[in-house]
Amino acid sequence: MAELLGTFEQSVLLAILGLGSEAYGRAVLNRVQEKLARDVAAGAVYATLERLEARGLVRSRLEAGTTVRGGRARRYYLLDAEGERALGDTRRALTAMWNNVQLPAQEG
Amino acid sequence: MSAQNSGPWRWSEALLERLLPETTRETIAGDLREEFVEGIEPKRGRLRAQWWYVRQVAGFIPWFAKEGRGMSKVLMTLSTVVLACAPWLAVMETILRHPGYAGRIAEAVGIAAICAATILAKMLHAGVVVERWLWLGAGALIVLGATAFLQNARAVHFEGFVMVISLLLVAQWVLMLATMGRKGGGSRPSVI
Structure with missing residues (x-):
């Protein structure tokens, strides 16, 4: 089993998965904010992206920049097979952990 | 626009x-x-x-x-500079013998010891536990640096050298907190 992912790592990987070929830094940041329904520091997202790439869970490619970016390149991210496996493992582990668990406050 | x-x-x-x-x-x-x-x-x-x-x-x-990007090198450099300055401070205090000089000599020796320990810890890649002990040294540095800065700012005879040293100590404290005693830096594995 691959190493289990933290909540924020899962959010970033799921954002990449959801965005498909449009998963570049800004889009990932916005998607994560939208899903978590809160402001997220850009630094946190980029640090996570870098860490995930170093662990081989995502890979990236560069594309030419636009005028609005001051000509700076865009880095697009793509989920790797290892990343997909890690997401699956984490989901299974979480589901198993929560199976038949009822929080005391929600009990009848 | x-x-x-x-x-x-x-x-x-x-x-x-x-x-x-x-x-x-x-x-x-x-x-x-x-x-x-x-x-x-x-x-x-x-x-x-x-x-x-x-x-x-x-x-x-x-x-x-x-991530400690380049900051460990800055910390090493800064520690070396302060380590070089501390004995000079002690020698000057010994020669001038202003009131309270013995205490200031002891402080200079303490600063030199903390700097030497920091350099050694970084050079020998000491473990997290050793580096965390050095946070005590970092605490001493900020107290000494801030005190020296404030006292010098209020003193009748402003001493530029003391001001520089005190600012160096504050900078060293910041760098020590930022780079030392962290397990694996930013690349540590995360768990649920």
Whole structure:
């Protein structure tokens, strides 16, 4: 089993998965904010992206920049097979952990 | 407002680029500029967008600190400079013998010892436990640095050398907190 992912790592990987070929830094940041329904520091997202790439869970490619970016390149991210496996493992582990668990406050 | 004359303050963009490693500098700065121009500024207005950008830049500081990007080298250099200055301070105090000189000699020796321990810990790649013990030394440095700074600022005879040393001690404290005693830096595995 691959190493289990933290909540924020899962959010970033799921954002990449959801965005498909449009998963570049800004889009990932916005998607994560939208899903978590809160402001997220850009630094946190980029640090996570870098860490995930170093662990081989995502890979990236560069594309030419636009005028609005001051000509700076865009880095697009793509989920790797290892990343997909890690997401699956984490989901299974979480589901198993929560199976038949009822929080005391929600009990009848 | 056109994309050409819109954009974050130059200094904040320059600061961001200074903080980022070369490999990600261009893409991250580009993403944030794009978000600023197309997302934040039209929604929140220019001034609030600038404030947003500054907060984003500040958000990169913990990352920069955690990864210890180049900061360990700066800490080593700074520790070496202070280590070289401390004996000189002790010798000068011994020669001048101003009131309270014995205490200041002891402080200079203490500072030299902390600097030497810091350099050794970094050179020998001492473990997290050893580095965490050095946080005690960091605590001593900030107390000494801040005290020396304040006393010198209030003193009748301002001493530039003491001011420089006190600022160096404060800088060393910041770097020690940022780079020492962290398990695996930013690359530590995360768990649920």
